[in-house]
Amino acid sequence: MSGPRTIVVAGAGIGGLTASLALAARGFRVIILEKAERLEEAGAGLQLSPNASRVLIDLGLGDRLAQRAVVPDAVTVMSARSGRALVRLPLGEAAARAGAPYWVIHRADLQSALEAQVVAHPSIDLRLGCLFEDFASHARGVTVGQRRRTERKQEAALALIGADGIWSAVRGQLFPAAQPRFSGLIAWRGTVAAKALPQADARTGVQLWMGPDAHLVVYPISGGRLVNLVAIVPDDWNREGWSAPGDPRDIRARFAAAGWTDAAQKLIGAVDSWKRWALFAMPDGGVWSAGATALLGDAAHGMLPFAAQGAGMAIEDAAVLAQCLGDSHGGPTAGDALSVPASLQRYAQARRARVARVQRLARQNGKIYHLTGPMALARDLAMQALGGERLLARQNWVYDWRL
Ligand SMILES: Cc1cc2nc3c(=O)[nH]c(=O)nc-3n(C[C@H](O)[C@H](O)[C@H](O)COP(=O)(O)OP(=O)(O)OC[C@H]3O[C@@H](n4cnc5c(N)ncnc54)[C@H](O)[C@@H]3O)c2cc1C
Known part of the structure; x- marks a missing residue:
């Protein structure tokens, strides 16, 4: 299916699948190379704020996602020491203002909705079990080397998009010096049946528990049947x-050793099966494009998850990338290869400052959540004095983003 209007996307994660749909909607043919034989997501949840849900709805995924997602009423910030709610951030109002829903969803539900839409699209060829190996640039674009088991193949394309995650092979070839750094923190992730939980409010909204050097995030997924827990230590x-x-x-x-209140320990105790994920992040800034190749999502800017925006930024990237390529390729022809590098540079330019600001926000949140001693007390008092609505309003610049 390759040809002058073809774009190869390496990686069928949330970023790669969204980018493929956005590119196909602008008239491109897309080949997705995904090394996994099947798209599976570990039992874990995802918060999708209005800036991200709006893009997915515009791509026609609204109905499918709304059936699976939960609309949480609020984020309640909890004290790990006292077990008390410190402040409640009303998400419904933020979503109404932003004009798109705030969703919490099982990753597998998001991924399977994206996959179904991709598979149904006549201009997208999803190749599972197909490893991106290397690429060569030339005047007509790129030639992409791929491998399925022992069979190696090459594909000519207008552009290559590296959406292959934080350990990106595309980035490894493009910018070998750019490496993710370990944060010294790990995420423990698990799910539990909602009816098995003692606290009713953990089944309807997002809870953020802050304790010394650690925090815990709890929210419902899978239409409210499951509750997702992420503990960062x-x-x-x-x-x-x-x-x-x-x-x-x-x-x-x-x-228990850190003295967390009983209510929080009961939440942790309700999960029987945990997965661990060491948290790595890419340095801020960096270069995301060279010639007819560009990076997207975690491959470009893998970040700490404390702003709940890593997937959100990948989804925004996808929309901007398609817009930049589409603007200069209204009716893509062979000659368009000439303008691809400039379009990809425009994409990176359009995204860099916003993404770096979100990366900083995520780091800052992590520090605030993990404060100890008098600093933690001061934080709690300041949050209460500010109140939920004003705290939430500080996220307006994140949620109100539009293409
Ligand atoms: C604990 C935790 C909680 C989080 N919570 C949130 C949240 O609430 N909200 C939010 O927005 N974000 C959240 N994130 C961040 C989010 O999970 C990521 O930013 C997002 O999944 C990145 O998507 P991606 O498509 O860029 O990369 P990935 O999801 O990593 O996808 C990359 C894909 O590329 C494939 N691949 C890799 N190498 C190759 C190759 N050589 N050839 C072919 N295919 C290849 C992989 O198999 C994979 O399918 C969280 C992250 C963590 C760790």
Whole structure:
């Protein structure tokens, strides 16, 4: 299916699938190379704020996602010491103002909705079990080398988009010096049946528990049947990937030793099966495009998850990338190869400052959530004095983004 209007996307994660739909909607043919034989997502949730949900709705995914997502009423910030709610941020009002929903969703639900839309699209060829290996640039664009088991193939394309995650092979070839850094923190992730939880409010909204050197995020997914838990703790375990099992006794003991309130310990104790994910991040800024190749999502800017915006930024990237390529390729022809590098540069330019600001926000949030002693007390008082609505209004610049 390759030809002058073809774009190869390496990686069928949230970023790669969204980018493929956005590019196809602008008249491109897309080949997606995905090394996994099947698209599976570990049992974990995702918060999708209005800036991201709006893009997905515009791509025609609204109905499919609304059936699976939960619309949380609020984010409640909880004290790990007292077990009390410190402040409540009313998400419904933020979503109404932004004109798009705030969703919490199982990753597998988002991924399967994207996959179904991709598979149904006549201009997209999703190749599972197909590894991106290398590429060569030339005047007509790029030639992309791929491998399925022992068979190697090459594909000519107008552009190559590296949406292959934080350990990106495309980035490795393009900018070998750009490397993710380990944060010294790991995420423990698990799900539990909602009816097994003692606290009703953990089934309807997002809870953010802040404690010394750690925090815990809890929210419903899968139409409210499951509750997703993410516990962030310091550690020097720094393996790649996100499906390493974690011993429930280990995480329970940590939260007990740190003096977390009973209510929080009961939430942790309700999960029988945990996965661990070492948190790596790319440095801010960096270069995301060279010639007819560009990076998108975690490949470009993998970030700490404390602003809940990594996937959101990948989704925004996808919309902007398609717009930049589409603007100069209203009716793509062979000659358009000449303008691709400039379009990709425009894309990177359009995204860099906003993404760097979100990366900073995520780091800052992590520090605030993990404060100890008098600083933690001051934080709690300041949050209460400010109140939920004003705290939430500080996110307006994130949520109100539009293409
Ligand atoms: C604990 C935690 C909580 C989070 N919570 C949120 C949240 O609430 N909201 C939010 O917006 N974000 C959140 N994130 C961030 C979010 O998960 C990521 O930013 C997002 O999944 C990145 O998507 P991506 O498509 O760029 O990369 P990935 O999802 O990593 O996808 C990359 C794809 O490329 C494939 N691939 C890799 N190499 C190759 C190759 N050589 N050839 C072919 N295919 C290849 C992989 O198999 C994979 O399918 C969280 C992250 C963590 C760790």
